[in-house]
Every structure is written in C-alpha cells, then in structure tokens.
C-alpha cells in the first residue's frame with residue numbers, strides 16, 4: 001500500500017522544527033520511520049505533513065551526566081546496543097536495544113521514536129520506566145521534563161501534546177550494588193515481546209534490598225510499575241522466597257488483554273514467570289562494587 005499524500009519538511013534547527021510543529025498541528029515527526037512509515041503505508045496514520053528531524057544537530061549525542069547518562073532523542077537503537085559508554089554505564093539499555101527487531105530496524109530506529117510511539121510491548125519504554133528515566137521535551141513556548149513512569153498514558157498514547165518534541169532522555173546514576181534483569185517471552189528472536197519484565201535492585205552489601213524497581217510490558221496499555229512487588233522487596237533480604245513472593249504479587253497488578261498472540265490468562269501467568277526471572281538476574285548482578293550501573 002501507499003501512504004496518503006503529505007507535505008515533507010526537513011528543518012535544520014530545533015527552533016525551526018518547533019515553529020513548524022506549532023504551525024502544522026496535523027504534522028507528524030519523522031525520526032527512524034520504523035513505526036510511523038509502516039503505519040502510513042497501512043493507512044493507519046495519515047498525517048498531512050511530516051517533519052523530518054534526522055538533520056537536527058546534537059540529537060544523536062551520548063554523554064555522561066553526573067554519573068548517569070544523557071541520550072539525545074535521535075540516538076539509534078544500534079548505538080544503544082554498541083556504545084562502550086552505554087554498555088558500561090547502563091547495560092540494561094544496551095541489552096534492551098539488542099532485542100529489538102533486526103539489524104536494519106536497529107540502525108534506523110531511535111530512542112525518542114520508540115518512546116514517543118509507546119508500544120506497550122516495546123523494550124525501550126519498559127526499560128526507561130524501570131530505570132527511572134526522565135524525558136526532556138521542548139515546544140515553541142518552552143521546555144519541560146517528565147518521568148518515564150508519567151510519560152506513558154495508554155496504548156500508543158503518551159503525555160506529549162501537539163507541537164512537542166522529545167529532545168533527550170536522562171538515565172540517573174546507580175548506587176554501587178545495583179543490578180538489572182531483563183526477561184521476555186517472544187515467539188522468535190527479535191519479535192515484540194508477548195510479556196517482558198525489567199527489574200533493578202540495589203543491595204546494601206549485606207544482602208538486603210535497599211531499592212527495588214520492577215516494570216512489566218505487554219500486560220497492559222503501557223509499561224506498568226509493580227508497586228506491590230517493589231514494596232515486598234524493599235528493606236528485606238533478597239532470598240528466593242522473597243523474590244517468589246514479589247513475583248506472586250505481579251499477576252494481581254497487571255491488566256492484560258487477549259489477542260492473536262496470547263490469551264489474557266496466559267499473559268498473566270507469564271508475567272509472574274518473567275518477573276521472577278528478571279528479579280533473579282538483577283539479584284545476581286547486584287554485587288556491591290564501585291561505579292557499577294544497572
């Protein structure tokens with residue numbers, strides 16, 4: 001299929017982009033095109049105009065940010081996967097990106113595009129929520145920030161207002177003794193997850209949990225934070241039994257729907273399994289030591 005006719009704009013600066021977005025409310029931002037173009041080809045999106053942000057300077061940078069990371073919105077999945085700085089500071093992001101689609105998709109797709117598209121089964125939104133990431137957003141009138149946990153509002157729905165552009169993502173630094181786990185159920189390698197879980201655990205050196213973060217994808221309209229499971233873990237020893245109790249709380253906190261890939265009941269059951277696996281991986285990696293990041 002072919003897309004409906006659209007006007008094409010390729011601004012050279014962020015200011016020009018924001019002015020265009022303010023002037024053209026029907027416009028869509030074009031980043032890697034890996035989600036938007038298939039939707040246009042299928043007639044599921046029919047924007048009157050595309051604002052191509054690929055030429056904007058400074059949006060592909062990866063920098064250290066007070067012990068954490070600051071990533072431009074145009075950082076490609078492949079960069080997330082291979083950058084030595086990202087692999088050292090935030091291996092969770094690198095692993096998540098390596099699970100996306102295929103090498104062609106990863107070379108074009110962008111961090112900002114994946115977050116803005118907000119597929120509930122996508123890896124990067126899930127990991128952004130679990131890691132406590134913050135999104136930097138600009139519009140003609142100014143700038144704002146929003147936590148990843150607040151950014152995702154529903155199925156393919158975010159906190160972004162018309163005219164707004166995601167410009168960057170900040171990943172906070174992690175205390176020593178922090179480890180992550182990422183587990184997903186997929187039919188074939190590179191598929192969107194049927195169910196995915198990302199856990200981040202910080203231990204105090206004596207085996208007790210100082211901080212727990214657990215998010216699930218594919219079991220609701222957007223990545224879901226497992227508050228009950230997190231509360232069960234925080235403050236106590238990370239024994240097998242406590243991990244199992246936390247995982248047992250997960251099916252009660254998710255809201256899956258049945259589709260062609262899996263029934264809601266199967267997704268709910270697998271949510272528990274993926275949560276346990278992610279927690280167990282995170283515990284194994286949460287060994288105290290200087291500068292180790294999730």
Ligand SMILES: Cc1cc2nc3c(=O)[nH]c(=O)nc-3n(C[C@H](O)[C@H](O)[C@H](O)COP(=O)(O)OP(=O)(O)OC[C@H]3O[C@@H](n4cnc5c(N)ncnc54)[C@H](O)[C@@H]3O)c2cc1C
Nearest residue numbers: 029031032033034035036101109110112113116122123166
């Ligand atoms: C074959 C195939 C397999 C895939 N498999 C997976 C997978 O396993 N897991 C996974 O997570 N994803 C998968 N994807 C999707 C891929 O990750 C996309 O790259 C991503 O979802 C969108 O990023 P993009 O840069 O291509 O955005 P685009 O397609 O250009 O844009 C997507 C949406 O985000 C908006 N947007 C883009 N950038 C910004 C910005 N900076 N600010 C505000 N809005 C913006 C656009 O207007 C559009 O609405 C797959 C895609 C394909 C084609």
